[in-house]
Amino acid sequence: MAVHADRVLVAHASTGGSTKAVAEFVATWLRIQGLQVDLRGLDERPDPGDYDAVVLGSAVRNGALLPAAEDFVWRNARAPRTAPGAGMAVQPRHQPVAARACRILPP
Incomplete structure (x- = not known):
């Protein structure tokens, strides 16, 4: 679809x-x-409500998303979920897969 x-x-x-x-x-x-794509750093605190879709990317450090990414997820957790979204996590090859990164996503 x-x-x-x-x-x-x-x-x-x-x-x-x-x-x-x-x-x-x-x-x-x-x-x-x-x-039409806006590329923005999370330090700019973009409002996902202004968009039809969102792609969120974060570096992974010590098995977790960066604080700015976690903050973005939690700050927008109660927003209506009608827009499609995707995520990406980028981590150094020497770090284990980040299980905590998956746990921070709200149900």
Whole structure:
């Protein structure tokens, strides 16, 4: 089933720049698909309610998403869930898979 979304937020929390680079790639790919995309750092506190879809990216440090990403999820947990969304977690190869990153998502 195809999802129609005209305006997409690609939001990221990055420390070393890798997550931002992945977010830039995703934003470029979505633009090639004909979508209007805003690429924003989570430090800008973007409002997902202004968009038809959201892609959230975060670096993973010590088995957890960055605090800005966790804050974004919890701050918007009670918002209506009519918009499609996707997420990405970028972590160094030497760190174990982040189980806590999955647990922070609200039910």
